Amino acid sequence: MPTSLMIVIGLAFFLYGIIIGSFLNVLIYRIPKKENIAIKRSHCMKCEYQLQWYDLIPLFSWLFLRGKCRKCGQKISVQYPIIEALNGIFWLLIFIRFGLSIESLLYCFLFSALLALSVIDFRTFEIPIGFNIFILILGLVRVATDYKNWLYYVIGLVSVSMVLFLIFFISKGRAIGGGDVKLMAATGLLLGWDYNLLGFVFGCILGSVIHIIRMKVSKKDHVLAMGPYLSAGVMISIFVGKYLISWYAALLGSH
Numbered sequence: 001m002p003t004s005l006m007i008v009i010g011l012a013f014f015l016y017g018i019i020i021g022s023f024l025n026v027l028i029y030r031i032p033k034k035e036n037i038a039i040k041r042s043h044c045m046k047c048e049y050q051l052q053w054y055d056l057i058p059l060f061s062w063l064f065l066r067g068k069c070r071k072c073g074q075k076i077s078v079q080y081p082i083i084e085a086l087n088g089i090f091w092l093l094i095f096i097r098f099g100l101s102i103e104s105l106l107y108c109f110l111f112s113a114l115l116a117l118s119v120i121d122f123r124t125f126e127i128p129i130g131f132n133i134f135i136l137i138l139g140l141v142r143v144a145t146d147y148k149n150w151l152y153y154v155i156g157l158v159s160v161s162m163v164l165f166l167i168f169f170i171s172k173g174r175a176i177g178g179g180d181v182k183l184m185a186a187t188g189l190l191l192g193w194d195y196n197l198l199g200f201v202f203g204c205i206l207g208s209v210i211h212i213i214r215m216k217v218s219k220k221d222h223v224l225a226m227g228p229y230l231s232a233g234v235m236i237s238i239f240v241g242k243y244l245i246s247w248y249a250a251l252l253g254s255h
């Protein structure tokens, strides 16, 4: 692909990424409150000023208004532009890594779902079922486009999640949340068993290290929301898993 075309498509990925990112903000805000995500128009939390189209341009409106409501000057959370920028940047990175492919599109939507569910899980300790269903559907698309390897994905669906379900069942949901079990089932169908297993291991390492640091720093007992860590683990696996898996396979082969 010529470089100029790469740049144009890359820019398109980034722009669509920030637009979807601004939709993620709506989901993050409204799903935990059980508000309708489609009907109600966006408004200022303080003065109820209804945002106009020019207030709703992802990233740029916030920067232009310097994070304040146009009417009453109420501060608008920096979380909005951060989510938008993160989503745009990762969509671009995924395009750079996987090119113009079905894989790229699936991973872009996966990243967006993981980002939103992570923020919600971090705040509410719950992963809304809709996100897991969405990721499962992405997984079904993956299997449909690579149906010769269906078994590889189906093993992904059950391998990590079965073990987690047992832990969930034995601990009566105290050791791990039901949402985490479903998440690892859905990502397993999308990634295949080896990448999913690797993502799970990364997630556990990240989760325990950061959790211990947080408890040390704040000297308080934190409830651990696993969603953000599992999500980060899955994304790390998508980006670097290929190298680790082939390295491991070569290691096994040399014996």
Ligand SMILES: [Zn+2]
Residues within 6 Å of the ligand: 044, 045, 046, 047, 048, 049, 069, 070, 071, 072, 073, 074
């Ligand atoms: Zn206002």
